[in-house]
Structures are given as C-alpha cells and as structure tokens.
Amino acid sequence: MDPAVFPNLKKYKGQTIISASGDTLLGGDDKCGDSELVTFAEYLLAHPEIKHGTIRLGFTPDEEIGTGAQHFDVEDFGAEFAYTVDGEGPGKLDWGTFSAAQFELDIQGVNVHPAVAKGQMINAIQVGIDFQNSLPQDEVPEKTDGEQGFYHLMDFSGTVDNAHLAYIIRDFKRDGLEARKNLVKEKVAELNAKYGERIKLKMWDQYYNMADELAKHMEIIDLARDAYKACGLTEINEEPVRGGTDGSQLTYMGLPCPNLFAGEENMHGRYEYTVLESMWKAVDVMIKMAELNAERAK
Secondary structure, eight states, X not given: OOTTTOGGGGGGTTSOEEEOOSSSOOOHHHHHHHHHHHHHHHXXXXXXXXXXXXXXXXXXXXXXXXXXGGGOOHHHHTOSOOOEEEESSTTBEEOOBOEEEEEEEEEEOBOOOGGGOTTTOBOHHHHHHHHXXXXXXXXXXXXXXXXXXXXXXXXXEEOSSEEEEEEEEEESSHHHHHHHHHHHHHHHHHHHHHHTSOEEEEEEEEEXXXXXXXXXXXXXXXXXXXXXXXXXXXXXXXXOBSSOOHHHHHXXXXXXXXXXXXXXXXXXXXXXXXXXXXXXHHHHHHHHHHHHHHHHTO
C-alpha cells in the first residue's frame, strides 16, 4: 500500500495499521464493528460504575448483499433507537444514504446461421448493448461523486440466443430514484416495440435514503455528535454515504438507525486495512454515548 495511491494512509502515520497479506480480503467490513461491539460490552461489564440504560447488541449477516436486515425482528430486539457500527475513519457519521433499486433484463434473441441472418437474426447481445447505450453515459459510478446518482451495470452475459443484464440504480432523492426507474421502463418499452417483446424486465426497490426518516429523530444524531466531540473528534463528516447500510432498512422498519465509524478503509478489496487506534476510538465513542444517554434520561 502506497500513500501516493491511498492518501488516507498519511493520516495514520505512527499508528498501528492492520491489513491482510494481499492474497485475500482483511474483512474489516465489518469485523471491525463486531470487535468493537464486543469490546464495548466487555468494558461496560467490567466497569459497573458507568451508568447506562438498557443496551441491546445485534449482529446481522449478509449486509453486503442486502438480505440480513430484512429478517431482523425489530419488535423482539426491543430498542427505541440504534446505531450500526460499520463506517469509515474516525469522525464519520452517516445518516444519509442513497435510495436504491435493482433490475435485471432477460433478452430472448433469434439465432439463425450468419449466412442467412439478414432480416431474421436478432442478436440478444446486441440488444443488450443497445439498451446499455440508451442510458445516460455519464451517469455511472466511475463518472459521478457527491450526491450524483447513477446506473451501474454489474453483470452482462449471454449468447446470440439469449442474454442477461443486471443493474443497480442509485439516487439520493426518492423522486430521482423513481425517475431513473421510469427511464429504464421507457427504454425497455422502446426496444420491445422495435424487436417484438424480446425483453423481460424485473425490478425491485432495495432501500431508501434514511435521512428522510432520521430527520424526524435528530436527537439521536445529536447524541452521536456530542459523544464524538467529547472524545476529541471535533471535525465530524456527515456527508451522505454513497451506499447503504443495514440502518437504511432498519430505519424504515421502525428502528431509527444512523451509522457510526468503525475504522475501515479501502473496503471490499485486497488493499483493505483498518487502524487499531481508530477501532479503540469507536469503542470510546460508544461508551460516551451510553453515558450521555443515561444522563439525558434522568
């Protein structure tokens, strides 16, 4: 890992950096959060002098494919509010996310011998290319940042006879997400009119921008802010995250749930690393949040 390529490394000079060998992922996303939650609980059990209310810990699998939180029993969990611990470096506080949808196209072509193909062949691969080219070409992950949404082609496989395309759609605005979904439907309809109902579209929503709901519960954002500051984190980064967390789904399931930092960097790749001091800072923040919440409940 080179600071010239990964400039965030410069912030951690002199600290303890944990990485894998480079042959596989570190898995800090979200082993970091798991470790910090267990350490947080261990600390509170060892220090009964720290006053706090009832605290519940939950661990959800399959967050990266979006199927863990949907099975989470919010009523049985029994909390008024929660925080996921699944973010980046110290000072990051996520309470805004993308709104997200996913869709798949299955294209049925007409495969005949190339020698007699004129006027008969419908190449499913070419139809898929035509669809991809009909979308806004600058609205893709590699050409967007900040609060710009995108269409992302994740998988394209097929033959002349049939092809399959899988996409995700992201937008910070709910009406923006709907507009993108409608554009997809329009482009599919145009190609079906041209080629004769050759494309089947399957589309579904994944999660919504939790800021729309958390704006009604700013007291839990303020609790995190105050804990950050009390732990020396005066520069709080609240820029909406270009992704989602389990908190997105949990918030819409009735459990307001912003996301705290966990110390992860370069997630999902072989250059992933975390910083031991950042992980301890996350534990410090959770302890301070427990104390502050107890004081406010008096």
